[in-house]
Amino acid sequence: MTDDAVTDASPAVDTVRRVEAILFIAEEPLSLVSLAATVGAPVPAVRQAVDTLVADYDGRAGGPRRGFELREVGGGWRMYVREDHDDLIAEYVGGQAPARLSQAALETLAVVAYKQPVTRSQVASIRAVNVDSVVRTLLARGLITELFADAETGAINYGTTDALLVHLGINSLDELPPISPFLEGAEEVGRAEGLDEGVRR
Numbered sequence: 172m173t174d175d176a177v178t179d180a181s182p183a184v185d186t187v188r189r190v191e192a193i194l195f196i197a198e199e200p201l202s203l204v205s206l207a208a209t210v211g212a213p214v215p216a217v218r219q220a221v222d223t224l225v226a227d228y229d230g231r232a233g234g235p236r237r238g239f240e241l242r243e244v245g246g247g248w249r250m251y252v253r254e255d256h257d258d259l260i261a262e263y264v265g266g267q268a269p270a271r272l273s274q275a276a277l278e279t280l281a282v283v284a285y286k287q288p289v290t291r292s293q294v295a296s297i298r299a300v301n302v303d304s305v306v307r308t309l310l311a312r313g314l315i316t317e318l319f320a321d322a323e324t325g326a327i328n329y330g331t332t333d334a335l336l337v338h339l340g341i342n343s344l345d346e347l348p349p350i351s352p353f354l355e356g357a358e359e360v361g362r363a364e365g366l367d368e369g370v371r372r
Contacts, residue, residue: 186212187220194224198291198303200247200325221248245320245327261313272312279305280314284335284347288318288328314338 189210194201201209207217221241223232230236242251252260272280279302282294295302306329309315318330336342 183216183219186210186216187223190217190220191224194241194248194250197249198306199327200244200249200320202247202325205247245322245325247320247325272308273305275300275302276305276308280309280331280335283309283315283329284331284344287330289330290321290326290328292326294329 189212190206193206193209203214203217203221206221207214210217212220225241226232227234228237228240237253238256239250239252241248278298279294282297283289286293286297291302291306294306306315310317313332313334315329315335316332318328320327331344336344339347341347
């Protein structure tokens, strides 16, 4: 999209900015319909805004190719770091990661370990608290990973990684201690305290 096509104050540019702002904070892929409802713009305008952002990030709009991209996943759109920067991000996150997990992170990790594959909203429902930041922490630590996106809702399903097994000193999730499949209370989560000890090693 050139400067001749739209002015900086045009409705089209405003829609691009609003869509970009929402995608920047989105935890799950957002469909064009969801984006349109959120930013208060017609679906065709949102589709054009998404195309504009994709071209911009890919360096096809006259600027540099960005270190992140806008990717269509599970029927929706979400920002991702480009794969060629994975090693850099992993090194940075590894250097910033704290030595041990908080109680909130431990409880969330226990839910994912015993209920996987599980979505962020399902974890939040089980723990009865918002788990957005905790899930990001666990992803950054490499203890959980995105398994797949639900075909209907686009919600990301999470599971644990081999790194967790290494920290716990076990070969498979079958070796985890018995626990209620519903994890309804802190007392039940506490029965998985072996997770805490393993992760701190």
